[in-house]
Amino acid sequence: MKSIVVSGGNDGIGGGLALAGLERGDKVVVLGRSTEKGKAFLAAAEERGAGDRAVFIPADLSLVSENKRVIDEITELFPVLDVLVLCARFFRSARFETAEGYENTFALEYLSRYLLSHGLTEILEKSESPVIVNVAGPGMQKPGIRWNDLQSRQGYNGVGAQMQAGTANDLLGVSYAANHAGGRTRYVLVNPGSTGTSFAGAYDPATKAQVEAMKRMGKPVAQAVAPIVQIIEAPPAEPLSAYVEGRRIGVDHPALFDKNAAARLDVVTEELLSR
Incomplete structure (x- = not known):
């Protein structure tokens, strides 16, 4: 039996x-943030006879303080953690700043994943085969990090904000693997491809219409989940790996997995979090 934490x-x-x-x-x-959906998860667990193995922790993961609270709670729950899956996303057509002063997409889709990855490493390392699965968008040619505008204050665009978060997560994988090279924890970046998920978000009318079309055209969730389950059951041996729709890709492409940019973002992130 594995112990698994799933954000989002x-x-x-x-x-x-x-x-x-x-x-x-x-x-x-x-x-997750929605207590109603959390109750539905617990009810589904009860229906499967797994109520004693299901836990829901309500949290707004766009807040640094909430991530730190969650890390403390999980550390108390589990002396050993086998799997951390990072999925939390929320699209915003209009720029939104959290109460802590961070742009929401950057905070939820990157800072939270950074905090949970590093904050739970101690109990992950106690597992025989620990793995972090970051469901983002490796393998895609994305714009680089806007070093002078990480918070998307200039000309905010919802898609652009998510693309930057995706790039940041690719670099997070690179820096995590470098920083924990002697450890057991494997970092896996996963691009599931177009999937008919809930696409949670606050959309303008034009974007909402596009999203509805994506829901209809995307593959079923079960199809996207299957190859990720295989990774969880048998993590790759390498410190860092990446997959696109179940197909493994190289992580040595300098334009996609820039080691220098990864190290720079690691330093910048710590500076942002220390303020």
């Missing part, structure tokens, strides 16, 4: 992975 595990791919874990006999902790 209330629905979509995260939800599918959470339920798949319960069906395998694992203990699963779901992190």
